[in-house]
Amino acid sequence: MELDGIRESLKKLLKESRYLHCAGVEEVACDMALLHGCDMEKARIAGILHDCAKYLTGQQLLEECGKYRIPVTDIERKCPHLLHAKVGALYAQIKYGVKDEEIINAVTYHTTGRPAMGLLEKIIFTADYIEPCRKPLPRIWEIREMAYSDLDKAVEMVLENMLNYLQESGGDIDTLTLETYRYYRNKNMSR
Ligand SMILES: [Fe+2]
Ligand SMILES: [Fe+2]
Numbered sequence: 344m345e346l347d348g349i350r351e352s353l354k355k356l357l358k359e360s361r362y363l364h365c366a367g368v369e370e371v372a373c374d375m376a377l378l379h380g381c382d383m384e385k386a387r388i389a390g391i392l393h394d395c396a397k398y399l400t401g402q403q404l405l406e407e408c409g410k411y412r413i414p415v416t417d418i419e420r421k422c423p424h425l426l427h428a429k430v431g432a433l434y435a436q437i438k439y440g441v442k443d444e445e446i447i448n449a450v451t452y453h454t455t456g457r458p459a460m461g462l463l464e465k466i467i468f469t470a471d472y473i474e475p476c477r478k479p480l481p482r483i484w485e486i487r488e489m490a491y492s493d494l495d496k497a498v499e500m501v502l503e504n505m506l507n508y509l510q511e512s513g514g515d516i517d518t519l520t521l522e523t524y525r526y527y528r529n530k531n532m533s534r
Pocket of ligand 2: 364368393394471
C-alpha cells in the first residue's frame with residue numbers, strides 16, 4: 344500500500360493523539376534517514392506503521408498472537424500491550440502489504456530494541472522516543488541532538504532513560520531491553 348493509503352487507514356483506526364504520534368515518528372525518522380544514509384521511503388513507512396496495532400486491547404493482542412501463532416514470552420503475557428509491536432509487524436505485512444524485512448524488523452523491535460540492530464531499526468527505535476509530540480522527558484534535547492550526530496549513543500541514552508523510568512515506576516523490564524542496553528553501552532564504551 345502507498346503511504347497515503349496507509350495514512351488514511353491509520354487515521355480511522357487510531358485515536359487522534361496516537362495518529363499524530365505516528366506522523367511525528369514518520370517525519371523524524373525520515374529526517375534521520377536522510378542524515379544517516381538510510382532509505383527515506385522505508386523510514387516513512389516504518390515510522391507511520393510502527394504503532395499500527397496500538398488500537399487493540401491486551402486481550403485482542405493475545406488473541407491475534409494465538410491466531411497467527413506468534414510466540415508470546417512470559418513478560419508479554421503479563422504485559423500484553425507490549426505485543427502491539429509484534430502484532431504491528433504482522434499487520435504491516437497482511438494489511439498493508441509490506442514485504443521489506445528491514446521495515447518488518449523495525450516495527451517488531453521498536454519498543455524493546457535488540458542487540459546489533461540494523462540502521463532502520465535504530466532510527467525507528469529512537470524516533471519513537473524523540474518525536475515532537477512526546478511529553479517532556481529527562482535529557483530529551485540531549486538525546487534529540489545525539490540522534491542526529493551519534494545514533495548508537497542516542498540508542499544507549501534512550502534505553503538508559505527507559506530502564507530508569509521502569510525502575511522508578513516499578514514497571515516490568517523486558518529482558519530484551521536490558522540486553523539491548525548492555526550491548527550498546529559496551530559497544531559505545533569500546534570504541
Ligand atoms: Fe509502540
Ligand atoms: Fe510509538
